[in-house]
Amino acid sequence: MGPRGIAVGLRAGLAAIVAVAASACSSFDPRVGPSQESCGVEALGATTATTSAGYGYGTTTSHMTPTTCQADAGAACDDCESKWCCSTRLACYEDPVCACADHALDACIAAAGGNASALGACWSTFANVGTVEAARVACQVAWCQQACAIP
Amino acid sequence: MSSRGLLLAIALGALLALARWQPALAFDEEHNFAGSAQIDYHVVPSEPGSAVAPSPYTTFQGFTFEAALKVAVDISEHLSANVKACYGCHGFEMDMAYFDLRAADELNLRVGRFSPSFGAFNLRHDPANHMTSDKPLPYDMGRMLRKGDWNNGVLPAPFPTNGAELDGTHWIGNTAQLDYAGYVVMAFKNDTDPDPTDLNFQESHLNDYLTSDPRPAAGSRLALTLKAGDRADITLGASGMFGTYDPNDRLTYAIVGGDFALRVGRTALRMEYLVRRQQMDVTNPDIFKYAIAPVDGDFFAKHGAYAEVEQPVTDALDLLARADGMYRVGNVSNAAVGSGNETAAYSPLSYRSWVARETLAIAYAVERNLRFKGSLELWEFSYPDQAGRETELSFHVGAVGSF
Numbered sequence: 001m002g003p004r005g006i007a008v009g010l011r012a013g014l015a016a017i018v019a020v021a022a023s024a025c026s027s028f029d030p031r032v033g034p035s036q037e038s039c040g041v042e043a044l045g046a047t048t049a050t051t052s053a054g055y056g057y058g059t060t061t062s063h064m065t066p067t068t069c070q071a072d073a074g075a076a077c078d079d080c081e082s083k084w085c086c087s088t089r090l091a092c093y094e095d096p097v098c099a100c101a102d103h104a105l106d107a108c109i110a111a112a113g114g115n116a117s118a119l120g121a122c123w124s125t126f127a128n129v130g131t132v133e134a135a136r137v138a139c140q141v142a143w144c145q146q147a148c149a150i151p
Numbered sequence: 152m153s154s155r156g157l158l159l160a161i162a163l164g165a166l167l168a169l170a171r172w173q174p175a176l177a178f179d180e181e182h183n184f185a186g187s188a189q190i191d192y193h194v195v196p197s198e199p200g201s202a203v204a205p206s207p208y209t210t211f212q213g214f215t216f217e218a219a220l221k222v223a224v225d226i227s228e229h230l231s232a233n234v235k236a237c238y239g240c241h242g243f244e245m246d247m248a249y250f251d252l253r254a255a256d257e258l259n260l261r262v263g264r265f266s267p268s269f270g271a272f273n274l275r276h277d278p279a280n281h282m283t284s285d286k287p288l289p290y291d292m293g294r295m296l297r298k299g300d301w302n303n304g305v306l307p308a309p310f311p312t313n314g315a316e317l318d319g320t321h322w323i324g325n326t327a328q329l330d331y332a333g334y335v336v337m338a339f340k341n342d343t344d345p346d347p348t349d350l351n352f353q354e355s356h357l358n359d360y361l362t363s364d365p366r367p368a369a370g371s372r373l374a375l376t377l378k379a380g381d382r383a384d385i386t387l388g389a390s391g392m393f394g395t396y397d398p399n400d401r402l403t404y405a406i407v408g409g410d411f412a413l414r415v416g417r418t419a420l421r422m423e424y425l426v427r428r429q430q431m432d433v434t435n436p437d438i439f440k441y442a443i444a445p446v447d448g449d450f451f452a453k454h455g456a457y458a459e460v461e462q463p464v465t466d467a468l469d470l471l472a473r474a475d476g477m478y479r480v481g482n483v484s485n486a487a488v489g490s491g492n493e494t495a496a497y498s499p500l501s502y503r504s505w506v507a508r509e510t511l512a513i514a515y516a517v518e519r520n521l522r523f524k525g526s527l528e529l530w531e532f533s534y535p536d537q538a539g540r541e542t543e544l545s546f547h548v549g550a551v552g553s554f
Contacts, residue, residue: 011474011476011507011509012458013422013458014422014424014457014458014474014476024446027428028428028452028454029427029447029480030444030447030448030449030451030452030480030481030482031444031446031447031448032441032442032443032444032448032481032482032502033441033442033443033448034441034442035375035440035441035442035443036440036442038442047308049531064420069439095436097436097442097443098436099170099441100442101442125445128445129436129442129443129445130433130436130442131434132436138203
C-alpha cells in the first residue's frame with residue numbers, strides 16, 4: 001500500500017468517526033433557516049457593492065434606510081399596515097432575514113387556503129423568527145388583525 | 152448529598168491529603184533549563200493571498216519562528232515550579248508559570264498558568280516534540296490555509312490559561328496506567344464583539360490575562376495506558392471542557408474529545424477526534440448568512456480529527472503520514488471574530504463546510520538535538536476560493552533545535 005492508499009484509508013476512517021459522532025448526538029447537530037442570499041428577496045433599499053476587505057470574502061450588500069411607506073393598491077392588509085405599522089413593516093423589509101421570512105409567510109398563507117389553524121401556524125412561525133418579525137406581527141395584531149386575517 | 156456538596160467534600164479531602172505529609176528536612180534544590188526553537192518557511196503556490204499583502208485573515212506564508220525557554224525547579228520532594236516563556240507569531244507569551252504540589256503519584260495540585268489537560272497532542276505541542284512543522288488541524292493556531300474563514304482549529308494549541316488542576320497517575324500492576332485530571336480555569340473569551348458568535352483567541356494572548364467573564368471553565372481528562380512489555384503500548388483517552396465565553400456568562404462552549412495511540416516498536420499510530428459546540432448570540436440576525444432556526448439555531452458544531460503514522464527509517468530519519476480535517480455545521484456569521492460585528496463581507500463557509508488535508512513529512516536529525524523538517528500538504532476544501540480553487544498545495548521547510 002502506497003502513501004496515497006494510506007492517506008485514503010485514514011481519511012475514510014476519520015470520515016466514519018466524524019459521521020458517527022455527528023449523527024449520534026443531536027445536541028451537536030444545529031439547524032439553520034433559509035439562506036439570506038438565496039431566498040430571492042432583496043432587502044428594501046439594498047445596494048450591491050464589491051468589497052476587497054481583508055477578511056477575504058466576496059461581494060457584500062449594504063443597506064440604505066427608506067423614509068416612506070408605500071402601500072400596495074388594493075391590498076387591505078398592506079394598506080392597513082402601511083398606515084398604522086409603517087416603522088415595523090419597513091424594519092422587516094430592510095432586514096434580509098425578515099424579508100426572507102416574509103416571503104415564506106406569503107407562501108405559507110397561500111398554501112393554508114383559509115384554514116384558520118394553518119394560518120395561525122404561518123403567523124406563529126413568522127413571529128418566532130426574530131425580534132424584528134415579532135414586532136411586526138405584534139403591531140399587525142394590534143391594528144390590522146382583521147384586515148390581515150390573522151387568527 | 153448534592154453534587155456541589157460532593158465536590159466540596161472531594162476538594163477538602165484533597166487539601167487534607169496534601170497537608171498530611173511532613174516536608175523533607177534536607178533537600179537539594181534542583182534546576183533544569185530547557186529550550187527549543189523552530190524556523191519554518193511555508194510556501195503556498197496556489198494561495199491567492201500570496202499575490203497580495205499578507206493578511207492575518209488569509210494564510211501565513213514565508214518565515215515563521217517559534218522559540219521557548221523553560222525553567223523547572225524541584226523546590227522540595229513535594230513542590231516543584233515550572234516557568235516557560237515562548238515567542239511566536241503574536242509575540243512573547245507566558246506558556247507556563249505554575250507550581251505543582253504533589254502528595255503522591257495519585258494526587259498532585261497544580262496552580263498558576265498552564266495548559267489544562269485536554270487531549271493527547273497537548274503534551275507534544277512544542278515544535279521540538281512533533282515531526283511536522285505545523286500542528287494537526289483540530290489544534291491549529293493560525294498555520295492553516297484560509298484560517299480567517301475557520302477562525303483556526305477546534306482547540307488551538309497551546310491553550311495556556313490561569314487556574315488550578317488536580318491530577319494524578321495510578322499504576323495497576325506493571326501493565327496498566329491510569330491518568331486523570333480535573334480543573335477549573337479562566338475560560339476562553341470574546342469581549343470584543345457586541346453579539347459574540349465564536350471564541351476570540353486573540354483575547355487569550357498577552358495583555359489579556361485578565362477577564363471580565365467571572366465564571367471559570369471546568370474540564371477533566373481520563374486516560375488508560377496498557378503496556379505489553381517494552382515494545383508496545385496502547386493509550387485510550389477522553390477529555391471534556393465546558394465554559395461560557397461572553398461577559399454576561401450566557402453563551403456556552405463545550406469541547407469533548409477522544410484519543411488513541413498505539414506504539415509497536417518504533418512505529419507510532421495516533422488518532423484524535425474532538426468537537427466544539429459553540430453557542431452564538433443570535434439577537435442580531437443581520438450578521439448571519441442564514442435565517443435563525445427557531446429550534447437548535449443558536450449554536451454551531453466544529454468537528455476535527457487527525458490520524459498519523461510515524462515511522463523511523465534510521466536513527467536519524469523519520470517519516471510521517473498524516474490525514475486530518477475539520478467539519479463545521481451550523482449558521483455562519485458574516486462578521487469576522489473581533490470585528491465588533493461589522494459585516495464587511497460574506498463568509499464563504501456554508502451551513503456544512505469541511506477541509507481535509509493529507510501530509511507527508513520527513514525529519515532528519517543532523518545532530519541529536521537539531522532536526523531538519525520538510526512536508527508536503529495537499530488541501531481540499533468544500534468551497535472554492537476567490538480564484539475558484541477547491542484544492543491547494545503547500546510546502547514546509549524548516550529546522551528545529553532543542554536543548
